[in-house]
Amino acid sequence: MKRFTLLFLVLSSIALLSGCLYPQEKLAKNQVPYESQIEEVQKAVDKFQKENDGILPIKTKDQHTPIYEKYPIEFKKMIPQYISDAPGNSYENGGVFQYVLIDVEDKPKVKIFDLRIAEKIREIHMRIDAQGYPPFKDQLANNVYTINYKKIGYKEEPYAISPYTNNNLPFVITTKGEIFVDYSSDLYHALKNNKARVKRGEDIRPILTKNSQFVPAYSLPYTVNKKNEPIFLTK
Incomplete structure (x- = not known):
């Protein structure tokens, strides 16, 4: 009986370890954009x-x-x-x-x-809904603002990781309460390094998708100013 109990415990431990390790290994593989x-x-x-x-x-x-x-x-x-x-x-x-x-x-x-970007946006929305009104901070463009995270209980500002540069990208909020990722820094980098031809008044986001397998998800349209720098394309 003791031998059976010991064997059972050993097999149970192996099964438990396998169950813990496999999801992590699988998750790691599922996070790679092959x-x-x-x-x-x-x-x-x-x-x-x-x-x-x-x-x-x-x-x-x-x-x-x-x-x-x-x-x-x-x-x-x-x-x-x-x-x-x-x-x-x-x-x-x-x-x-x-x-x-x-x-x-x-x-x-x-x-x-x-899709982890969507999870962060959903989390921010939940905090805003709990407060009852959007925590607008600084205006960036018509109807586009930064977010006052302290008002909704954040100690540190949440961010999205850029699929293009691996930099941390901030979130912005519109007057309608919609939250988007701000890809301005990625676009600035692309404009300077790729010498892409763009026109004022046209959406320039395609320069990010041209040489990448990623799209700038959850983004607002952008164009360029007179200095060929990215700005929000708003009405």
């Missing part, structure tokens, strides 16, 4: 569109949905004929990335964004 997975999805989307009279395998979103979150890929429509399963790093398979399409009217391209 280029090969994006290429595989791109091939599947291209084939699906070709064989389905131009229809794209996307979920239906409201017409007012921001452009970079508007066309999420619906993997169920492509499994198993066009792809064996959703990528391991996709939201549908337990990952942190949402796979989306951009340039759907021209040549659809597969991109991704990190």
